[in-house]
Amino acid sequence: MDYFGELYYRAFGSKLESRAEAEARKVVELLNPRSLLDVGCGWGRHLRYFLSWGIDAYGVEPEPYFVSTFKAAYPQWAERIILGRIQEVKPFRTFDTVVSLWTSIGWDDEEDAIFARISEFVDKDGYVLVETDNLDGWRTHFCRRWWEKVDNGFVLDQHKLKGSRLHSRREFILGGEHRVIERQLKLFSLEDIIRLATPHGLELRKAFSSLDGQPFYQNAPRLCAVFQKVT
Ligand SMILES: C[S@@+](CC[C@H](N)C(=O)[O-])C[C@H]1O[C@@H](n2cnc3c(N)ncnc32)[C@H](O)[C@@H]1O
Numbered sequence: 001m002d003y004f005g006e007l008y009y010r011a012f013g014s015k016l017e018s019r020a021e022a023e024a025r026k027v028v029e030l031l032n033p034r035s036l037l038d039v040g041c042g043w044g045r046h047l048r049y050f051l052s053w054g055i056d057a058y059g060v061e062p063e064p065y066f067v068s069t070f071k072a073a074y075p076q077w078a079e080r081i082i083l084g085r086i087q088e089v090k091p092f093r094t095f096d097t098v099v100s101l102w103t104s105i106g107w108d109d110e111e112d113a114i115f116a117r118i119s120e121f122v123d124k125d126g127y128v129l130v131e132t133d134n135l136d137g138w139r140t141h142f143c144r145r146w147w148e149k150v151d152n153g154f155v156l157d158q159h160k161l162k163g164s165r166l167h168s169r170r171e172f173i174l175g176g177e178h179r180v181i182e183r184q185l186k187l188f189s190l191e192d193i194i195r196l197a198t199p200h201g202l203e204l205r206k207a208f209s210s211l212d213g214q215p216f217y218q219n220a221p222r223l224c225a226v227f228q229k230v231t
Helices: 006-031 047-052 064-073 075-080 111-121 135-140 190-200
Strands: 035-039 056-061 081-083 095-100 122-133 145-150 153-162 165-174 177-186 202-208 222-229
Touching (some): 006 047, 006 095, 006 122, 006 165, 035 111, 047 056, 047 064, 047 075, 056 064, 056 075, 064 075, 064 081, 111 190, 122 135, 122 202
Parallel strands (some): 035 056, 035 095, 095 122
Antiparallel strands (some): 122 222, 145 153, 153 165, 202 222
């Protein structure tokens, strides 16, 4: 998975960091967690706020660069981040809240195993929040080429949407450096996410178009679904 790592962090790190505290606060306002697992936590931009607010939080992340970045920045919380893909991490305990923020599913075609494992990590009556790209939003607002100004340069994305699969060619132009990375992301509609969650005892409680708590609409660019574990 070379799409995430040092280059991604250099390009998007400070932009994403600038929104992290507000996003983490929205999660707390929505779900008031006492314990929380952040699935695909990246370099822990939300995890560090959850921990600093006294929440008994852990993160799981498969990208070694992100994990070592978190450990170097917060040595006091080094054991709070676990290296691995969520479906391969043993359920070592349960949490009242499990979150997947900023599209951490769809990268490896194992979404059923991911939901199965997420469900094992959540307490009975606990909550699972999934915040991700919305397939129906992509279909409606499809944009083939996209330039973005990032730290130290530009990123150009060129996308093809084949069914629910988004194929992207990403060019990083950072200072004098020029790198090209290809990626594939499987996108989900709200119905897809519900279909994946329901067999694992997760019932939809609320659906938003963002962490802000705005109501969901079919073509929203993003979706934020909150499930409760019922069995
Ligand atoms: C777009 S990033 C978002 C990271 C973080 N949640 C944030 O908001 O900054 C998606 C993350 O999901 C992670 N990821 C991908 N597949 C995963 C899996 N099977 N289990 C856990 N994390 C995964 C990636 O390594 C990446 O860090």
